[in-house]
Amino acid sequence: MWKKAGALVLVGAVICFHVGITPGKAYEYADTPTEIADGIRIPQRVTLLRDTPYYVIPNTGLNKAEGVLSPQTVEVMEAESGWATSGNWWKIRTVMGERWIKTLPDQIEVAPPKTLSLMVETALYENPSEKSGSLAVLSPQNVTVVDAEKDWFRRTGDDYNPKRWIQIHTTWMGDPWIHLRLDQIGAYQDTNQIRYYSNVGYNRTPYIDFQTFPTDGTQTHQFLHELGQFRSLLGSVSQVETTDGLKWTPLSGTPVVPENITIKRNVSSPLYTYPTPYEDAPKLVSSEELHAIEKLSDDQYAGNKEEWYHVKTDQGEGWFNPVYAEPEDAEEEKIRIDLHNQVTMVYRYPNAQLYLNYGQLGPQTVHPLKAWTDPQGVRWYQVDSFVGKGWIELQADEDRVILNDRVSDMQLKGHTSHQGAFYKEQGKYSFGNETVGYEVGDEPFFETSFLARIYNFTISGPDPDGWWTLKNESGYAFQLKPGELGARTFWKGRSVQIVPLTKPPIINSNTAPLLGLTDIRTLLGASTTVSQDNHEILLSTRQYDIENLHLPNSVNGAYLKLSGFLYDENAKEQNAIVQSLRISVLDRDAQESSPKPIYEEASKNFLYNINYWTGLYDVSLQHPVHPGMNHLTVVFKVGERILAEYEWDVKGSDQAQ
Known part of the structure; x- marks a missing residue:
């Protein structure tokens, strides 16, 4: 028989019961669909049979266990519905607040429901055996549960819906036993609700094969009166009034609730015969006011803000949904x-x-x-x-x-290449079985020979002066020297500038120098996502396609103007540092008289999203010009990594100041 286990009190992991705490919403996490604990389909209390880790969120991949609960009985707020057959997440109450645990069926015990609704005539037995025959037959009614056979909720073998012995209390025969299938172990609740069904299959009895869902009939586009619901371990069925009489359906339908609002519109509104958009020719009305008398409630659909309104106008009535209509603010x-x-x-x-x-x-x-x-x-x-x-x-x-x-605007398209994920163990970073970096102080350092490989650079060195050279086929190159706080950058063999480093490269006796992560972002234009304590590092790079670049030969006025559209990824992971496109123009004549290049850098203004992961940006740049010939260079960079450089001459007008 099922035996109730006493609650065990833990230091630092005690489960307590607070009055007035509102249960969390079902479907709180998109990948963890849950239901509120009702004591029927979802137990309100679960006994843990072994030490059980607990989590802040129901995802072992995104967070580590916060602690461990010893065997005890816990109060359930909500849970997934597969607890009797597979791994299952439960939200429970603890002294630390709401927490999540995950269990397998053999790791828990669950008491049977306190009451059951018998929906058909049910035989009574003196003992949990059918061999001696039944004592009597009980008519449909609610009964109080006394006990149940051990593992009453577990399925055995391939039997999806096995029979289980449940002991109940009667006033005239003591505590006899009944033999029920899992889909009969449940409770009926009155609902008295009008619901809309776009397509409904129904049966004569509440016991439905939840694997095949056979039906005795179907109806489409029906507003049906739901009298109540029968909820069992295997699922829920609703009792509805149909033109064929009282029937049962496993479909829940959408609740219809009274409403009394006026929807004001400044464009034509489509009115549908039913609350569904799949209608070839909805009726268009030009009425500025739509008077709603009822609506389809979306409470059962988390995150779904669509609402259908049953409206009346001076041009007719129907169902209206602003999602399936022309937007007013276009x-x-x-x-x-x-x-x-x-x-x-x-x-x-x-x-x-x-x-x-x-x-x-x-x-x-x-x-x-x-x-x-x-x-x-x-x-x-x-x-x-x-x-x-x-x-x-x-x-x-x-x-x-x-x-x-x-x-004539330039068109710039960004996309991301991923170099890989690197994990730290005992101060070393690995890529597969290869050690590729080390943590020095609080800064990750990576071998430049490995960086050259994953970023498509060739590496050579050291030269007689101790410099190592990393060169990309695009024309960009840079040089490093162990102990030096500056890196030399080049474009197609021409020296560009000295780039300051945050930490000097570290000498490595086996390979080329090690370069710090901050300087990897700068010299390679790398984007990084770093977890807490530098345990995991993700390296990626933004690449850009440059299209429709037209560089003018002459300028009227005091400024050269370049503009374009940039299509760039706008999704950013937590803890990510992203290096994105920089565009600048420099005057080569001024550069000759200055030890450091002087750039005019383009501004980048967000316009809107092209889709859910790509934004459109307006890029613009102004660079002063003087009368006569101006020798200019436009540079496209990510970090200090040069993607492209174009030299050209621009003639300034006599009006240029």
Whole structure:
């Protein structure tokens, strides 16, 4: 029989029960779908049979165990629903606050529910055996549970829905036993709720095979009265009124709740027959006021802010959802877009993932009518296509935005290359089985011979003066010398400048010098993500494609102006230091009289997101020019790593000051 284990008190890991603490929301973590502990499908108390680590969040890959709980009974707030068959996360209450534990079925004991709802006539037995025959039959009713066979909730072998013995209390026969399948061990709760079902399959009984889901019938687009729900260890079923009478369905439907608001609109509104966007021709009304009388509640969908309203207007009634309608704050747009992607889908509305007659655009130039930025910051464009007016989303890798008065703008596309992850053990960093770096003080240092390999440089040295040279086929190179606090940079063999280092390179008897992580960012243009205590280091690099670069031969006025659009990744990991593109112009004549290059650097202003991971930036630069010939160089860098350099001559007008 199941025996209740007493709660064990721990020093530093005591589980206590606080009154008034609100349980956490289900679906708190996207990859950990949970349900509130109701004492039926999710137990409210669980007994741990062995030492169990506890965590701040339900993810062993993102955090380490904060401590260990010894065997004891804990109070559950919410949990995943697979606790009887597989590894399961539980949110529990502790003296430290809310914490998470993960268990396997053989690591826990769970008491049976305190009460059960018998939904059909059920045989009673004197002992937990059917050999002696039943004593009587109990009609459908709620019963109090006294005990259960050991491991009552566990499945054995391939039987998904085994029978288990449960002992109940009666006023006229003592405490007999009943033999129930797992899907019969549950409780019925009244709900009295109107719910919408886009498609509903139903059965005559509440006992449904949750593996195959057979149905006795189906109906579509139904607003059904849900009388109640029966929740068991295997799942939940709802009792609903249909045109065929009372039926049971494993589908929950969407609650419909009363509403009394007025939605004001300044553009036409599509009204749908049912609360679903999959309707070929919704009715368009021009009414400025939509009077809502009810809505579909989205409480069961975490993070889903879509809401359907049943509205009435002077032009008719129907269901309205602002997501599946033209946005009110769309702006007129006067740009050109060059679509280079082979397929660009046309959507009925922006950010709705609803195709407009499955229209597709091939590579072409389009002139948007309007533009709109969605709540995530992504820009959408309305175009007049062969399937009608619809909305498109750009592909940052290929599509290009061009302003009508800036057709000669350069186009710059960024992308990231990943060099690898490096882990520290006993002060050494490894890459596979190879030691590639060391921690010196609090600074990670890496072997430059290894850095040359992963960043596609050749390395040579030392020369007679002790300098090591790392050279990339692009033309960029730099030199290091152990003990020196300056690095020499070069472009196609020409000396550029001396770059100060934060720490001098360290001599290594086996290979080329070791270079500190801060200076790796500078000289290689490396982006880094460093975990706490430098335990893990991720190295990556931003690369850039330079397109449509037009350098003017002459300038009217006092300034040379360069501008363009930069398509760059905007996602940034925690603890990341990102080296991104820098553009500058220098005067070669002024450089000859100055020991250090004097640059005019371009500004970079964020405009909007092209998609969820790429932003569009407006890049602009002004450099003073004088009358006559100006000898200029434009430089593209990431950190101090030179991507490209272009020398050209610009004639300034007589008006240049």
